[in-house]
Every structure is written in C-alpha cells, then in structure tokens.
Amino acid sequence: MRSARHPHASPSSQPPPDARAAAIRQALSVSAATGVYGISFGALAVAAGLDLWQTTALSLLMFTGGSQFAFIGVLGGGGAAGAAVATAGLLGARNALYGAALAPLLHARGARRALAAHLTIDESTAVATAQRDPDVARTGFWWTGLGVFVLWNVFTAVGALVGDALGDPTRWGLDAAAAAAFLGLLWPRLASRTAQGVAAGAVVVALALTPLAPAGVPILAAAAVAVVVGWRDPGPRLHGHDHDDRHDDDDGPGGPPAPGPAPTSRGARTGPAARPWSRVRPGAGA
Amino acid sequence: MSAYAATWVAILAASAVCFLTKLVGHRVPEHWLAQPRVARVAALVTVALLAALVGVTTVVTGASLAVDARLVAVAVAAVALALRAPFVVVVVLAAVVAAVLRALT
Numbered sequence: 001m002r003s004a005r006h007p008h009a010s011p012s013s014q015p016p017p018d019a020r021a022a023a024i025r026q027a028l029s030v031s032a033a034t035g036v037y038g039i040s041f042g043a044l045a046v047a048a049g050l051d052l053w054q055t056t057a058l059s060l061l062m063f064t065g066g067s068q069f070a071f072i073g074v075l076g077g078g079g080a081a082g083a084a085v086a087t088a089g090l091l092g093a094r095n096a097l098y099g100a101a102l103a104p105l106l107h108a109r110g111a112r113r114a115l116a117a118h119l120t121i122d123e124s125t126a127v128a129t130a131q132r133d134p135d136v137a138r139t140g141f142w143w144t145g146l147g148v149f150v151l152w153n154v155f156t157a158v159g160a161l162v163g164d165a166l167g168d169p170t171r172w173g174l175d176a177a178a179a180a181a182f183l184g185l186l187w188p189r190l191a192s193r194t195a196q197g198v199a200a201g202a203v204v205v206a207l208a209l210t211p212l213a214p215a216g217v218p219i220l221a222a223a224a225v226a227v228v229v230g231w232r233d234p235g236p237r238l239h240g241h242d243h244d245d246r247h248d249d250d251d252g253p254g255g256p257p258a259p260g261p262a263p264t265s266r267g268a269r270t271g272p273a274a275r276p277w278s279r280v281r282p283g284a285g286a
Numbered sequence: 287m288s289a290y291a292a293t294w295v296a297i298l299a300a301s302a303v304c305f306l307t308k309l310v311g312h313r314v315p316e317h318w319l320a321q322p323r324v325a326r327v328a329a330l331v332t333v334a335l336l337a338a339l340v341g342v343t344t345v346v347t348g349a350s351l352a353v354d355a356r357l358v359a360v361a362v363a364a365v366a367l368a369l370r371a372p373f374v375v376v377v378v379l380a381a382v383v384a385a386v387l388r389a390l391t
Contacts, residue, residue, distance in 0.1 A: 033372070033373075036374055037373045037374045037377070039374070040373075040374060040377045040378075049293075050293065054293060054294065054297055057294075057297055057298075057301075058297055058301070061297070061298070061301035061305075062297070062300060062301040062304050062305075063304075064304050064308075066332065066336065067300070067304050069339075070335060070336075070339055071296075071297075071300055073339050073342075073343055074339075075293065075296075076343075077342060077343065077346065078348065081292050081293065081295065081296035082296075084296055084300065085296050085299050085300040085303065087335060087339075088300040088303070088304060089300060089303035089304060089307065090331055090335060091331075091332060091335050091336070092303070092304040092307050092308070093307060093328050093331060093332075094328045094329065094331075094332050095304070095307055095308045095311060096307050096308065096310050096311035096314075096319060096328070097311060097319050097324070097325060097328055098308075098311060099308050099309070099310070099311020099312040099313075100311045100312070100314060100316045100318070100319040100320065101316070102311075102312065103311070103312045103313070103316065104316060106312075108312070113309075113312055113313075114309065116312060117305065117308040117309040117311070117312045118305060118308065120308045120311065120312070170384075170388070171385065171388065172381055172385050173355070173359060173380065173381035173382060173383065173384030173385035173386075173388070174381055175343070175356060175384070176344075176355060176356040176359035176360065176380045176381060176383065176384030177359075177377045177378070177380050177381035177384070178343050179340055179343035179344040179356055179359070179360045179363075179380065180359060180360055180363035180376050180377050180379070180380030180381075181373075181376075181377050182336050182339040182340045182343060183340050183360060183363050183364060183367065183376070184363070184367060184373045184376045184377065185336050186333065186336035186337055186340060187367045189329070189332060189333050189336070190333070194330070195329070195330065195333045198330045198333050198334050198337070199333050199334065199336075199337035200337070201334075202333070202334035202335070202337040202338045202341070203337050203338060203340065203341035205338070206337075206338035206341050206342050207341050207342070207345065207346070207351060210342065210346050210349060210350070210351065211349055211350055211351075215349065218338065218342065219335060219338040219339055219342055220335075222334045222335065222337070222338035223331050223334050223335055223338075225330075225334050226327065226330035226331040226332075226333060226334035226335075227327055227330075227331065229330055230323070230326040230327035230328075230329070230330040230331070231323060231326075231327060
C-alpha cells in the first residue's frame with residue numbers, strides 16, 4: 001500500500017486545504033524566527049576562532065543548532081577537537097528520538113530518507129508532530145526543514161561576515177553573548193523540577209572539574225549527571241503536563257531560576273505538551 | 287596536522303556523527319527509542335550539556351574560575367528570558383551589557 005501510493009496522493013480522505021495552508025504558514029514563521037538567529041551562530045563561530053568556510057560548513061553539514069553552538073563553545077574555550085566532537089554528538093542524541101517519531105509519518109526511503117534525516121531538528125519535528133493529518137504533517141515537516149535550512153545557512157554566512165568585521169570578540173561582548181546563547185537554548189527545557197536539578201548539578205560538576213581536567217572534559221562529565229538521574233528517576237515525566245508547569249513556576253528550588261510557563265504549553269504553537277520537542281520554542285534550538 | 291586542519295577534521299567528524307544519529311532514528315523501529323527511560327535520559331543529557339556550557343562560558347577563563355562582565359551579562363540575559371524576550375534579543379543584550387561594562391572599567 002505504501003509503495004503503490006503516489007507521493008502527493010492522500011491516503012483516503014483529502015485533508016482540508018486550510019489545514020495545509022496553516023501548516024505552511026506555521027513552517028514559514030518558524031523558519032524565519034529560527035533562521036534569523038543563525039546570525040548569532042555565525043558571529044560567535046568566528047569569535048571562537050573558526051573562519052568563514054568552517055562556519056558555513058558547520059551550518060550546512062551539521063545543521064543542528066545546539067550541537068553547533070556546543071562545538072564552537074568547546075573549541076572557543078580551548079577544548080580539544082575530540083571533546084568538541086563528543087559534546088556536539090551527545091547534544092545531537094535527541095535527534096534520534098525525533099527521527100523515530102517522524103519516520104512513520106514520512107514514509108521516506110533512500111535518498112529522500114537521508115534528506116529527511118538531515119532536516120530532522122527541533123523545529124521541523126515540532127511543526128510536523130503538531131499536525132493532526134499525516135499528510136499535513138509531511139507538508140509541515142518538509143516546509144519547516146527546508147525553510148530553516150535555507151535561512152539558517154544564509155544568516156550564518158551573514159553572521160560570520162559581521163563577526164569577521166567586528167574584530168576582537170571580547171570588546172564587543174561576544175563571549176558573553178555565547179554564554180547567553182546557551183542559556184537561551186537551555187531555558188525552554190527547564191520546565192520540570194528534575195530538569196532544573198540536573199541543570200544545577202551539571203553546572204556544579206563542570207565548574208568543579210574545570211581546574212582538574214582538560215578543557216571540554218568537564219562539560220562532557222556533566223552529562224553523567226543526566227544519565228544517572230534519567231536512568232533512575234521513575235518519577236513524574238519530564239515533559240510534564242500543564243498542571244506540572246504551573247506548579248513548577250511557583251517554586252524552583254535552588255539552581256537556575258524557575259522558568260516562566262513553558263512557552264509552547266499554552267500557546268500550542270508546536271503541538272501536544274507531552275512531547276519533548278513541544279517544549280522547544282521555535283527559534284530557540286535549531 | 288595543523289590546528290586549522292584539525293578543526294576541519296573535527297567539523298567533518300562531528301557533522302557525520304550528528305547526521306548518522308538522525309539517520310539511525312529514522313531507521314530503527316520506533317518502539318526501540320520510545321521507551322520512557324531512553325527519552326528521559328536523552329532529554330536530560332541535552333539539559334546537562336547546555337547547563338554545563340552556560341556555566342563554563344560564563345565563569346571559566348583558561349583553566350580557572352573568573353568572575354567578570356560575563357556573569358552580569360548572563361544574569362541580564364536570564365531576566366530577559368524570564369520576560370520572554372526572543373532568542374536574538376537575549377543574545378544581543380548580553381553582548382551589549384558585557385561590552386558596555388568593559389568599556390567603563
């Protein structure tokens with residue numbers, strides 16, 4: 001049945017055309033919001049010591065924002081290339097879960113599947129899984145994936161040129177901007193108390209190991225906190241429910257300040273709140 | 287191998303790792319990765335790495351801890367995030383705060 005289908009044919013009933021148009025509009029707005037902050041990636045990559053070609057290669061070939069920021073963050077902090085690769089790879093691990101959720105929707109094979117895999121990021125997954133109709137979900141995925149890809153790469157190049165022209169990065173506060181970028185990527189993921197505890201523990205581990213271990217290693221070691229907690233914790237689900245959100249707002253114990261209500265849980269811009277990617281604010285985690 | 291070439295090798299290797307991770311997700315049966323424990327660990331690893339990167343980029347210089355304009359800038363960024371400022375605004379704000387503090391001191 002799958003093989004006999006035309007790529008553009010609908011399974012049984014035609015989805016309403018306005019649902020498709022809405023998905024495309026959503027895809028375009030997410031693409032614009034995400035693409036624009038490619039400027040900050042480009043500028044920060046140059047500030048971390050990469051040249052224009054290396055910076056654009058990262059956005060073209062790696063194309064997963066969190067990993068890209070982590071890669072330049074580790075290198076910029078004097079970390080070894082191996083530590084940068086490991087950190088970027090670990091941060092990209094969530095994309096495997098996104099792929100597993102998308103594959104049954106996309107039914108892509110061969111080169112098309114490879115392209116779908118490359119375009120599997122927070123935003124394309126969020127838009128695709130927010131749609132009710134599988135056909136519209138496919139539309140949402142491809143429009144978002146391709147839209148973010150094009151704009152992210154264009155704005156990365158713009159940012160790299162700007163960063164190059166600025167010269168000394170610390171004079172312009174670009175080192176602080178890099179730290180703020182990581183905080184911005186982290187923020188929408190801090191909704192649950194477990195996540196807040198892990199974040200606090202990770203900071204402590206990374207800073208405690210800094211004088212003892214080579215640069216880059218303390219960051220990787222912090223990931224162990226997550227593995228230990230995530231493996232053992234049988235408790236409330238991370239991606240919580242709305243009542244958890246409200247509860248968490250009231251008292252963020254220790255560690256990072258309690259976040260505001262998860263941006264997507266009430267706006268429903270990116271779908272069901274019980275999914276990991278639905279936490280991710282469009283434009284905050286390519 | 288020069289540092290420049292090593293960076294290129296790292297870029298290509300990390301890109302390959304990230305792509306293969308995505309591809310594996312598309313190829314394995316969904317239920318393998320749908321286990322709550324796997325999803326929980328993956329989500330928390332993302333949180334831990336990003337939090338560690340925040341900490342290190344905010345107060346580490348070389349191999350030691352150093353409090354400077356970055357810490358103030360990141361505190362301002364946190365306030366902006368709490369007020370739901372867009373990502374780009376947060377990043378630019380932090381840069382401006384750090385740059386102004388350094389120009390003044």
